[in-house]
Amino acid sequence: MTEEPYRWLEAIGNRREYVREQLKGGSPVFAAPSPEGILLLGVGTGHSKVFELFDRHSLAGLGHPADIEKIRQAAIDAAHLEAFNRAPEDVSLRRLVAFGLSPQLKTNFEQIFSAPFLVELLLAEVAVEPGQDLIARLHFDGAFQLHGKGVVVAASQPEAELAAQTWLNQSLGPAGKAERSEVVEILLQGWWCLTENKPFDAGLPSEAERRDGWRKAANGRNVEVGWLARKGSRRARYEELTLAQLGL
Amino acid sequence: MSDPSLIASDFFSLLARHHVSPLRAAVSPDAPVQTQATTVFAFHFADGVLMGGDRRATAGNIIVTDRVDKVLELDATSLLAIAGVPATAFEMARVLETSFEYYRRSQLQSLSLPAKVRALARLLRENLPMTMQGVGVVMPLFAGVDLTVSPPEPQIYFYDPLGAQFHAVGYAASGSGATTIRSLLSFQDRYGRPRPTQMNLQQAVQFALRLLMTASEFDSATGGVNPEAHTFATIKVLRSSGVEDITADRQAELLKS
Numbered sequence: 042m043t044e045e046p047y048r049w050l051e052a053i054g055n056r057r058e059y060v061r062e063q064l065k066g067g068s069p070v071f072a073a074p075s076p077e078g079i080l081l082l083g084v085g086t087g088h089s090k091v092f093e094l095f096d097r098h099s100l101a102g103l104g105h106p107a108d109i110e111k112i113r114q115a116a117i118d119a120a121h122l123e124a125f126n127r128a129p130e131d132v133s134l135r136r137l138v139a140f141g142l143s144p145q146l147k148t149n150f151e152q153i154f155s156a157p158f159l160v161e162l163l164l165a166e167v168a169v170e171p172g173q174d175l176i177a178r179l180h181f182d183g184a185f186q187l188h189g190k191g192v193v194v195a196a197s198q199p200e201a202e203l204a205a206q207t208w209l210n211q212s213l214g215p216a217g218k219a220e221r222s223e224v225v226e227i228l229l230q231g232w233w234c235l236t237e238n239k240p241f242d243a244g245l246p247s248e249a250e251r252r253d254g255w256r257k258a259a260n261g262r263n264v265e266v267g268w269l270a271r272k273g274s275r276r277a278r279y280e281e282l283t284l285a286q287l288g289l
Numbered sequence: 290m291s292d293p294s295l296i297a298s299d300f301f302s303l304l305a306r307h308h309v310s311p312l313r314a315a316v317s318p319d320a321p322v323q324t325q326a327t328t329v330f331a332f333h334f335a336d337g338v339l340m341g342g343d344r345r346a347t348a349g350n351i352i353v354t355d356r357v358d359k360v361l362e363l364d365a366t367s368l369l370a371i372a373g374v375p376a377t378a379f380e381m382a383r384v385l386e387t388s389f390e391y392y393r394r395s396q397l398q399s400l401s402l403p404a405k406v407r408a409l410a411r412l413l414r415e416n417l418p419m420t421m422q423g424v425g426v427v428m429p430l431f432a433g434v435d436l437t438v439s440p441p442e443p444q445i446y447f448y449d450p451l452g453a454q455f456h457a458v459g460y461a462a463s464g465s466g467a468t469t470i471r472s473l474l475s476f477q478d479r480y481g482r483p484r485p486t487q488m489n490l491q492q493a494v495q496f497a498l499r500l501l502m503t504a505s506e507f508d509s510a511t512g513g514v515n516p517e518a519h520t521f522a523t524i525k526v527l528r529s530s531g532v533e534d535i536t537a538d539r540q541a542e543l544l545k546s
Contacts, residue, residue, distance in 0.1 A: 117395050274534070
């Protein structure tokens with residue numbers, strides 16, 4: 042098959058379709074920078090979706106739990122080795138994604154006789170100053186985009202993901218909101234609209250509907266909120282927050 | 290010992306797999322005069338465990354520096370105090386710090402206190418060739434929170450240079466000034482009013498600073514404390530809720546009041 046280029050292209054196309062189909066229905070995840078740090082959010086049904094990677098780094102993803110786990114472990118291994126051999130300050134998200142995870146995902150995706158990774162990921166790095174924060178949107182085929190500002194969404198459908206991201210950025214403003222509970226409230230409204238296939242244009246449900254909607258939909262599910270604090274006395278800046286802590 | 294790469298989720302194994310294990314270097318017979326770090330101690334007080342140390346490092350009769358931090362925070366519930374050769378001790382601290390955090394992040398749970406205590410013993414055993422040749426000797430103290438009891442309790446451990454670990458009931462000290470400090474701690478524990486375990490934070494910090502002042506009178510390698518020159522100790526407090534660093538300014542304030 043690989044000797045015939047057109048069949049290889051066809052196989053890759055089929056593979057892309059297969060991955061998208063498998064990811065359909067995956068619960069989206071969010072990363073929102075703010076003046077005090079970066080907030081990550083995911084809503085799951087048992088398996089974790091938001092993780093600490095290193096001192097100033099975290100990951101959120103949707104997809105097959107075993108595949109998320111493989112990527113998470115690879116990122117943790119790489120970050121700790123880098124920190125040990127050089128220094129914790131040398132662990133950078135750009136290098137981790139561009140030279141570590143992305144090539145691995147691309148290679149795996151193009152090896153058409155092995156199972157592809159069923160993942161869509163967000164990786165975040167909190168910096169000393171808000172303008173230097175970095176959020177990476179990493180796709181199952183190794184493609185990635187680096188975002189220096191604004192909310193970033195990872196969802197299974199690219200069009201809906203872009204629409205949700207645009208709406209969330211308009212709602213939270215260019216610098217992000219300082220109050221974490223406010224950020225989580227808006228992200229959960231966005232999550233509900235995405236999972237319920239609501240439009241983000243003129244047909245967007247009212248705020249009351251959105252507030253009511255996410256509460257009902259999240260009932261019985263696990264809302265995970267990860268917080269990367271910009272300042273702190275300890276090197277590890279990641280903290281898990283509960284909705285009760287946030288007053289929601 | 291057996292192949293360390295067989296242990297899953299173990300940072301030492303990850304280092305060995307990548308051939309970057311830092312504590313397995315060959316020893317030169319022509320070792321230079323070693324820098325030594327003394328004196329460190331830990332004792333239980335009413336709030337938890339206080340771990341302290343002077344800030345002097347020496348090489349023979351030379352004072353290398355009076356600004357060493359010998360009490361190190363390994364993670365949110367572990368402290369390490371180093372006495373001996375800083376080159377080896379700081380490397381051990383770095384390995385442990387990365388190792389504990391690596392385990393916590395990869396396994397989504399903290400390493401247990403016994404496992405942390407043994408991890409340090411393992412590093413000391415791996416340092417055995419250096420120890421037997423008289424270079425790179427390290428005799429650390431370790432404090433960690435035992436999360437298996439309710440409420441969680443901070444505990445103190447001390448080690449011999451070969452890696453044997455001992456649980457200290459009330460206190461422990463290591464380094465060249467340790468003899469003086471252990472004597473004072475023993476006296477206070479038996480006859481003192483208040484006893485160390487009854488002291489509040491202010492009393493414990495004052496007591497710790499006076500221990501170092503006294504030790505420095507009998508041991509030139511112990512840096513001591515000089516409030517007039519704003520020279521204080523490194524002091525950290527381990528409670529079941531976490532670690533608190535008692536800064537030099539805070540020590541000055543607590544010593545005065």
